[in-house]
Amino acid sequence: MVMSGIESGAPNLPASRPAAERPYVIRRHMSTREAQATTEVRALWDNAKDSIQHALDHFWSLDTEDSGSVNHRKWIVLSVHHAAEALCHMLLKQHDPANPAFSRSDWYPGLGEAIQALSQPTGPRLTRSELHLLEVFVRLKTARDSIMHRTIPDLSDITVSAMALLGTLRVASRRTGLDARDLFDSDPPIEASVFRFVRAQRQFEFQQFIESMIAEEHTSHAITECPVCGTRAVTWASCEACFSELSSVTCPECKEEFLIGEDGHLTGAENHCPSCGTLYAY
DSSP, X not given: OOOOHHHHOOTTSOTTSOGGGXXXXXXXXXXXXXXXXXXXXXXXXXXXXXXXXXXXXXHHHHHXXXXXXXXXXXXXXXXXXXXXXXXXHHHHHXXXXXXXXXXXXXXXXXXXXHHHHHHSTTSOOOOHHHHHHHHHHHHHHHHHHHHHSSSOOOOSOOHHHHHHHHHHHHHHHHHHOOOHHHHOOOSSOHHHHHHTTSOGGGHHHHHHHHHHHHHHHOTTSBOBOOTXXXXXXXXXXXXXXXXXXXXXXXXXXXXXXXEBOTTSSBTTTBTBOTTTOOBBOO
């Protein structure tokens, strides 16, 4: 039987990690509370995915249309905020279903409270980059609150929403196997449209954030630098920061430049440098 990412576990986790610690693994014998939590985790993920889709639609429209800018920017902030909130609920419910944040049966905590619960030493074990994403979510909450609790503010800068959405997609990919193309298939990839709204002043922070995520996912591979944006985040012939499709890369060890074939591998070399043998994240 083919299982979804939520049922089968995150594909990027090391195989040696105990099954009980892997996200979304359903054990054969679960208590009633565990079974209920698993059902809620799936529902929360569906909720988050719907808001991610909504945000991607508005980013695409904002990037390709000349009208409706304020409307698109407003709904980008609100949709990304809701996706972030649902993602935090999902992580918390999955790893700590009895957390006091869920004390009310008819109400889940807001984004701020969920972030606090996830940040506690007793909370889920998040990676360094995932903790950084929570910090971005704090700024996202401020942007959302400014829309909800007073007149619409100046939304010319939606960098935080763009960073939060790209980070959410990255965490979703590693924990559920979601590919943004499953939600919005475009060429160039929809993430490129989102990246264009990361202001130049914030790109260094974003690059560090993405580099940290990529390094966590490819601990035994060399990561090449993108010749377009300078981020060390090239995997499978494309940059995971600016989402440029690349035809060549430079080996970070021997500095030789090599062409990338249509299959995403270095020409004639599978996934290692033809010159020095360095193993790449391909």
